[in-house]
Amino acid sequence: MGIPKIVIVGGGAAGLGLATRLGRTLGKRQRASIVLLDRDTTHVWKPLLHELATGVLNSSMDEVDFRGHSAAHHYRYVRGSLEGLDRDAKRLKIAAIVDEDGSEVLPARELDYDYLVLALGSVSNDFGTPGVAEHCHFIDSPQQAKSFQRDMINTFLRYSDPALRRHAELTVGIVGGGATGVELAAELFDVSRMLNAYGVTSKEDQRLRVHVIEAAPRLLPGLSERIGTTVRQELEKLGVTVHIDTAIKEARADRLVTQEGEEIETDLNVWAAGVKAPDFLAELGLATNKKNQIKVQKTLQSVDDPAIFALGDCASCPLGDDSFVPPRAQAAHQQSRHLAKNLEALLAGKSLSPFHYRDRGSLVSLASYDAVGNLMRSSASKGLFLEGWLARKFYASLYRQHQLSIHGAPKTALTWLVDKLNRYLKPRMKLH
Structure with missing residues (x-):
């Protein structure tokens, strides 16, 4: 045997x-x-x-x-x-x-x-909503993420020609106010700024409107209310239009239709609502x-x-x-x-022990603009609320912890060094 x-x-x-x-x-x-x-x-x-x-x-x-x-x-x-x-x-x-x-x-x-x-x-749960599979991007895998990036770059390029524009502003509709939805919304504004810096678009052509649509009464419903409120305030400062208590009943190629019948015109749709x-x-x-x-x-x-x-x-x-x-x-x-x-x-012939989940807190990154979250949570404490530079550093450390678990300390340290060098040697955004 x-x-x-x-x-x-x-x-x-x-x-x-x-x-x-x-x-x-x-x-x-x-x-x-x-x-x-x-x-x-x-x-x-x-x-x-x-x-x-x-x-x-x-x-x-x-x-x-x-x-x-x-x-x-x-x-x-x-x-x-x-x-x-x-x-x-x-x-x-x-x-x-x-x-x-x-x-x-x-x-x-x-x-x-x-x-x-x-x-x-x-994977994302579209709850059988008509049109979602055909007209919305999902970001559950690297292949889907790359597909969205290609479509996004092409849409920005299309808006550099006034004759090809659908709306006055390039408009992205993101269904789902969880971590993926709010982090993507912030990243899009960073992308718009970088595309202008790299000469892909002009200053006049980088106008962007982002809608984040959440069916729950607030953003980030799985996290604390303070985090959700702070994230909403930061997104609205960037120019994001936040819709709460709003469910989508249909997705089309150029718009999202709410349960109340409101139509939100869009150039790109992303579905990040619910998981299964x-x-x-x-x-x-x-x-x-x-x-x-x-x-x-x-x-x-x-x-x-x-x-x-x-x-x-x-x-x-x-x-x-x-x-x-x-x-x-x-x-x-x-x-x-x-x-x-x-x-x-x-x-080894020993008995199995039960798993006990420990909530260590949560962090949400809003691109280069901000990060929000709390750490050291317990059943008796809400933990330490963090925002700004320190929160961004802790957020970055989460990825390093993942790298430590799969690579070990020496390779993770070398990877960190290579990443630092690449920030000076290569563009911050991949354009192809």
């Missing part, structure tokens, strides 16, 4: 962090075979996708190549998409991979496991909630199968008092660390 095989599906923050930890502790010592399955060949930290969408983040500099990373951290990378699950045989069905022309690159395959970890993250786990998770034969999240126990084991685990945004993990762990990056990181310890304990 060979060593046990742990298959992790999904190379996001939770999945890649888990594969890295297990590779260092189990894979390196040949105590287990660690396999990471992902449809993409590279990893980009999801909280930075709004920067990739505006060109501020250069994916070629910040993405992690799974092949090189796996070789350095003692796990095996397999490219593919999960298509089905045979729990009795402990076998995954992997869909065929095709190229841009539809030609098959790799055939459909199967992959055995002893322990399975689902870390597939989340990928739809196919509800078809695997495991118990899920209405958001397609896998129902797990506090040990992060599926309620149906002790050999299957789920973590991050695709898991519905009980928090207590009929509440659940929120779909946030810090929760995914905490669960990744906890599950690594639990899997090590499982292979």
Whole structure:
């Protein structure tokens, strides 16, 4: 009998962090075979996708190549998409991979496991709203972010010709007042300023209007009211039009229609309202909630199968008092660390410990203009409220912490140095 095989599906923050930890502790010592399955060949930290969408983040500099990373951290990378699950045989069905022309690159395959970890993250939830899939950009993946960037650059260029303009001002409608929506809104004003600085647009052609539309009574409904209020004030200073208590009933190519019948004319639409786990998770034969999240126990084991685990945004993990762990990056990181310890304990014949989520606070970045948030939260304290320069520094440190978890201290330090040098050597915005 060979060593046990742990298959992790999904190379996001939770999945890649888990594969890295297990590779260092189990894979390196040949105590287990660690396999990471992902449809993409590279990893980009999801909280930075709004920067990739505006060109501020250069994916070629910040993405992690799974092949090189796996070789350095003692796990095996397999490219593919999960298509089905045979729990009795402990076998995954992997869909065929095709190229841009539809030609098959790799055939459909199967992959055995002893322990399975689902870390597939989340996608935006359009709630079945008519026209959203056809006329709105989503920013759930690097591919979608790059698609938005191409459309955005082309739209700015189009507005440099008065004959091609739809409206007096280039108008972007962002549905969703969560972190992605408000951070993207601020980045767009930075983009407008940089495009002018790089000569892509003239001073007269950089007029921009951004609408942020939120169905809840305030922005950032998942965070404290003070953060939501401060962020709204900062966005309105930039010129963002904020709509609260406003639901969208239809999206069209050139406008968004609210439930009250108001029409907001737009040149670009972005849907960043609500999250859910990928739809196919509800078809695997495991118990899920209405958001397609896998129902797990506090040990992060599926309620149906002790050999299957789920973590991050695709898991519905009980928090207590009929509440659940929120779909946030810090929760995914905490669960990744906890599950690594639990899997090590499982292979050593020890009992599993329950996961306890600790809210460390939240930070929201408003491009180069501001950052807002609180830190050191606890059940008895609202934490320390931060704004301005110090908040921006703490926000930047979150990405460094992620890099530490997947690269280690020496490489993270070198990456920081390279980033500092590139701020002087290269344009701040990628224009292609």
